[in-house]
Amino acid sequence: MPDNNNPEIGKRPRRCVTTARWLLPTPIPLPGQRDDKNDSAKQCHGALQIGRRSRDLNPNAIRTAFTRMVHPHRASVAIAVPYLPSPHVPLYDGRVFNYDLRTSDTQTSARLGTFSTPHGPIDLPAFMTIGTRGAVRGVTPAQLREAGCQVLLANTYHLALRPGADIVQHHGGLPRFMSWNGPILTDSGGYQVFSLADLREIDDAGVTFRSHLDGQIIRLDPQRSIEIQNALGADIIMAFDQCVRLPATPDDLESSVARTIRWADASKRAHRRDDQALFGIVQGGLDFNLRARCLQALRDIDFPGYALGGLAVGESPDQMYDFLRQFTPTMPHDRPRYLMGVGRPIDILRAVASGIDLFDCVLPTRNGRNASAFTDARTLKLRNEQFKLSHDPLEAGCPCYTCQNFPRGYLRHLFLVGEMLGPILVSIHNIAYYQRLMSRIRSAIAAGRLADLLREFEEKTPSPDPEESQCSSPD
Amino acid sequence: MPDNNNPEIGKRPRRCVTTARWLLPTPIPLPGQRDDKNDSAKQCHGALQIGRRSRDLNPNAIRTAFTRMVHPHRASVAIAVPYLPSPHVPLYDGRVFNYDLRTSDTQTSARLGTFSTPHGPIDLPAFMTIGTRGAVRGVTPAQLREAGCQVLLANTYHLALRPGADIVQHHGGLPRFMSWNGPILTDSGGYQVFSLADLREIDDAGVTFRSHLDGQIIRLDPQRSIEIQNALGADIIMAFDQCVRLPATPDDLESSVARTIRWADASKRAHRRDDQALFGIVQGGLDFNLRARCLQALRDIDFPGYALGGLAVGESPDQMYDFLRQFTPTMPHDRPRYLMGVGRPIDILRAVASGIDLFDCVLPTRNGRNASAFTDARTLKLRNEQFKLSHDPLEAGCPCYTCQNFPRGYLRHLFLVGEMLGPILVSIHNIAYYQRLMSRIRSAIAAGRLADLLREFEEKTPSPDPEESQCSSPD
Numbered sequence: 001m002p003d004n005n006n007p008e009i010g011k012r013p014r015r016c017v018t019t020a021r022w023l024l025p026t027p028i029p030l031p032g033q034r035d036d037k038n039d040s041a042k043q044c045h046g047a048l049q050i051g052r053r054s055r056d057l058n059p060n061a062i063r064t065a066f067t068r069m070v071h072p073h074r075a076s077v078a079i080a081v082p083y084l085p086s087p088h089v090p091l092y093d094g095r096v097f098n099y100d101l102r103t104s105d106t107q108t109s110a111r112l113g114t115f116s117t118p119h120g121p122i123d124l125p126a127f128m129t130i131g132t133r134g135a136v137r138g139v140t141p142a143q144l145r146e147a148g149c150q151v152l153l154a155n156t157y158h159l160a161l162r163p164g165a166d167i168v169q170h171h172g173g174l175p176r177f178m179s180w181n182g183p184i185l186t187d188s189g190g191y192q193v194f195s196l197a198d199l200r201e202i203d204d205a206g207v208t209f210r211s212h213l214d215g216q217i218i219r220l221d222p223q224r225s226i227e228i229q230n231a232l233g234a235d236i237i238m239a240f241d242q243c244v245r246l247p248a249t250p251d252d253l254e255s256s257v258a259r260t261i262r263w264a265d266a267s268k269r270a271h272r273r274d275d276q277a278l279f280g281i282v283q284g285g286l287d288f289n290l291r292a293r294c295l296q297a298l299r300d301i302d303f304p305g306y307a308l309g310g311l312a313v314g315e316s317p318d319q320m321y322d323f324l325r326q327f328t329p330t331m332p333h334d335r336p337r338y339l340m341g342v343g344r345p346i347d348i349l350r351a352v353a354s355g356i357d358l359f360d361c362v363l364p365t366r367n368g369r370n371a372s373a374f375t376d377a378r379t380l381k382l383r384n385e386q387f388k389l390s391h392d393p394l395e396a397g398c399p400c401y402t403c404q405n406f407p408r409g410y411l412r413h414l415f416l417v418g419e420m421l422g423p424i425l426v427s428i429h430n431i432a433y434y435q436r437l438m439s440r441i442r443s444a445i446a447a448g449r450l451a452d453l454l455r456e457f458e459e460k461t462p463s464p465d466p467e468e469s470q471c472s473s474p475d
Numbered sequence: 476m477p478d479n480n481n482p483e484i485g486k487r488p489r490r491c492v493t494t495a496r497w498l499l500p501t502p503i504p505l506p507g508q509r510d511d512k513n514d515s516a517k518q519c520h521g522a523l524q525i526g527r528r529s530r531d532l533n534p535n536a537i538r539t540a541f542t543r544m545v546h547p548h549r550a551s552v553a554i555a556v557p558y559l560p561s562p563h564v565p566l567y568d569g570r571v572f573n574y575d576l577r578t579s580d581t582q583t584s585a586r587l588g589t590f591s592t593p594h595g596p597i598d599l600p601a602f603m604t605i606g607t608r609g610a611v612r613g614v615t616p617a618q619l620r621e622a623g624c625q626v627l628l629a630n631t632y633h634l635a636l637r638p639g640a641d642i643v644q645h646h647g648g649l650p651r652f653m654s655w656n657g658p659i660l661t662d663s664g665g666y667q668v669f670s671l672a673d674l675r676e677i678d679d680a681g682v683t684f685r686s687h688l689d690g691q692i693i694r695l696d697p698q699r700s701i702e703i704q705n706a707l708g709a710d711i712i713m714a715f716d717q718c719v720r721l722p723a724t725p726d727d728l729e730s731s732v733a734r735t736i737r738w739a740d741a742s743k744r745a746h747r748r749d750d751q752a753l754f755g756i757v758q759g760g761l762d763f764n765l766r767a768r769c770l771q772a773l774r775d776i777d778f779p780g781y782a783l784g785g786l787a788v789g790e791s792p793d794q795m796y797d798f799l800r801q802f803t804p805t806m807p808h809d810r811p812r813y814l815m816g817v818g819r820p821i822d823i824l825r826a827v828a829s830g831i832d833l834f835d836c837v838l839p840t841r842n843g844r845n846a847s848a849f850t851d852a853r854t855l856k857l858r859n860e861q862f863k864l865s866h867d868p869l870e871a872g873c874p875c876y877t878c879q880n881f882p883r884g885y886l887r888h889l890f891l892v893g894e895m896l897g898p899i900l901v902s903i904h905n906i907a908y909y910q911r912l913m914s915r916i917r918s919a920i921a922a923g924r925l926a927d928l929l930r931e932f933e934e935k936t937p938s939p940d941p942e943e944s945q946c947s948s949p950d
Contacts, residue, residue: 177885
């Protein structure tokens with residue numbers, strides 16, 4: 001429970017003195033408590049109480065209380081962190097980051113789970129809708145909720161430029177600033193090393209950008225990226241990494257992996273807020289051994305979640321699928337796995353089948369703005385003459401606000417006359433389509449029939465539209 | 476009740492053969508019915524049944540049934556029309572257009588009333604939010620409802636160009652096309668005679684426009700305007716008129732009034748749908764006698780509502796107020812009075828005090844898109860540096876979605892980075908602000924203290940911002 005009399009509230013966060021790892025290997029029940037799931041929550045709360053009462057955050061007191069529980073049918077890992085009040089953010093109320101693996105598919109490597117955060121749970125596999133600059137383009141938080149969104153992604157580089165991390169922090173962090181009462185993930189700016197390749201100089205310590213807005217010089221390195229992300233206050237933040245376009249030379253890949261590992265270590269050491277989970281990013285292109293080396297190095301540093309960066313950045317979808325099929329099962333089973341910047345529905349299904357839990361992509365919103373609507377059967381290009389007289393919703397049976405209210409003919413009209421409502425309504429549909437897709441994926445995993453769902457999509461999906469397969473382009 | 480076996484359904488409407496006026500001067504109860512309000516509804520329904528059963532719409536049968544009732548404390552006028560099925564629109568279910576004057580203010584000429592339409596009642600005084608091309612810019616129908624909107628305005632000229640009246644009709648008319656389950660008013664295109672002055676040639680029979688989109692030649696005259704509005708299917712439609720910029724020469728005003736009267740007569744004769752109320756428009760600039768002559772001519776033609784056009788088109792606000800104060804009380808007491816294209820909150824309050832019931836203006840949405848937010852105290856220009864750190868909502872106590880969720884600092888950020896959400900959220904606030912203003916006006920009239928509310932606004936309102944006082948510019 002938040003303590004409103006706590007003198008720490010409103011102060012800048014202290015450096016956390018504990019060196020206790022977030023993940024503790026063996027269950028250590030508190031006296032008189034049974035080792036079951038409900039009690040584990042009490043144990044964690046107990047630890048937090050200890051931390052709060054003693055105020056010195058004694059690592060051993062915390063270590064003795066945080067618990068890993070392995071149930072017969074599920075692997076549940078408490079990635080708990082001590083209580084530490086943070087400035088201007090909703091008071092961290094003692095909930096812990098927790099990855100709860102509920103089911104593994106028998107026919108594929110798919111996993112069904114939940115990642116708990118201070119702003120609520122994320123049902124995995126999950127798709128994060130992108131709000132680069134602290135807003136999903138044209139869609140309000142209420143509409144995002146109605147469309148089924150649980151978690152959003154915002155961008156460190158863009159928010160650092162405008163309005164500036166200090167301004168977001170002044171407003172209580174991203175969740176309050178943008179009024180999204182749910183989990184948010186911020187990327188680290190590492191992706192802009194790739195996407196703004198013409199505007200940056202890279203060295204071993206970090207990256208110097210010339211602002212795409214006014215030419216202003218901006219320096220990003222692991223320390224600065226994490227400092228910004230600590231100020232932005234998302235539940236999940238990302239280590240600063242170096243993403244390279246594929247195909248790349250072995251030397252380029254090697255040096256990007258070396259930097260990514262060094263920067264991951266520096267990111268973790270720079271991280272100051274215990275109500276944020278810092279995920280590591282694995283680089284290494286399509287080279288299995290290089291990726292494996294990178295992953296091992298990151299595991300040695302230890303992160304509560306691992307992302308695959310540097311995919312969908314120039315290689316073919318088939319190359320990516322082959323790589324994912326081999327590599328994903330080697331990633332830690334007890335942490336969420338995040339495939340950055342992917343992708344089309346078929347990409348997501350194949351990646352889920354290989355064991356990925358978390359996705360983000362600009363496709364639903366960018367395509368929505370460009371009059372392109374997702375349906376199971378095909379992508380509808382709404383400016384097309386054929387929709388002029390159509391009374392049909394975008395997709396029959398879709399429960400989204402757009403499909404429940406507007407015929408295709410009206411949506412076409414909105415795009416032809418340039419009304420903002422067109423991009424808004426098709427974005428809403430596309431966001432809801434992706435969230436429904438994830439919901440169907442989760443149901444299929446629970447029912448042991450993800451392979452059937454994947455086959456269904458493979459049969460329906462036409463050969464990829466090159467314009468659409470590049471998911472990783474900026475929002 | 477709709478009759479699903481009626482062979483007329485789906486056919487094009489026949490010319491209504493009755494010459495019965497919509498408004499009948501004396502109550503003529505049907506046999507065995509008492510002359511009270513509930514019975515009047517039965518009488519009207521009875522008339523409709525007669526009309527439907529006999530299918531010849533005998534004027535006398537209708538005349539004997541439609542009733543005007545005057546209650547001791549209210550003037551209620553049944554402006555009923557015979558049943559006539561219309562193509563592709565929700566079946567007209569026998570409800571009547573009805574202006575119900577509930578209270579007249581004692582200190583001012585303000586009126587509190589309700590105008591009933593087939594798509595629901597409009598509480599008067601009312602402000603219509605503008606959706607020129609069949610959409611309020613950036614705001615969904617659900618958000619409009621939440622902001623308190625009852626009635627929208629759409630534009631005949633713009634919809635005739637794109638998508639075309641036939642397309643809207645094919646989609647079931649405007650209410651279905653744009654999914655607005657409430658009353659809509661379409662203007663006649665007469666305003667474009669004024670606003671597109673460089674792109675049109677005017678003659679005694681009508682106006683020839685060169686499309687502002689592609690130079691295509693478009694002819695609008697009373698017949699065509701009404702034909703388009705019949706196809707668009709709004710509950711309230713407007714006679715085709717000629718609006719002139721002020722100041723104008725006496726000759727120009729005289730000729731515009733002569734045309735407006737001829738065109739009003741032609742509009743009424745061209746009107747085919749009895750589930751739409753056709754309002755007349757009074758022109759004549761600031762010349763009281765000319766306006767009075769125009770009004771009398773329109774009353775001779777007889778319309779269920781009268782609008783004042785050609786105001787807020789170049790004269791000063793004070794000139795307009797003076798004119799309204801003199802002229803409005805001479806307008807029929809038993810019909811709604813609509814002041815077209817006005818205006819700022821203070822304009823609306825003064826016009827209400829002079830007896831106006833209905834308003835429309837682009838200010839809430841256009842200002843919203845331009846980062847300008849209405850509050851009682853002042854207009855906030857949200858790009859201003861002063862809002863950078865503001866945690867405040869746009870207006871304390873405002874119940875709108877924007878004020879309940881977003882600080883000014885966030886809204887400023889959205890405008891500075893060019894996020895669509897900025898225009899959307901401030902439009903929502905401004906629309907809600909106007910609807911709340913109308914609600915406060917109605918409450919004040921009911922409580923007999925409109926004069927106090929007007930004084931309150933007069934004290935608060937700074938001298939008019941010239942940029943803002945031109946309300947009648949295009950959406």
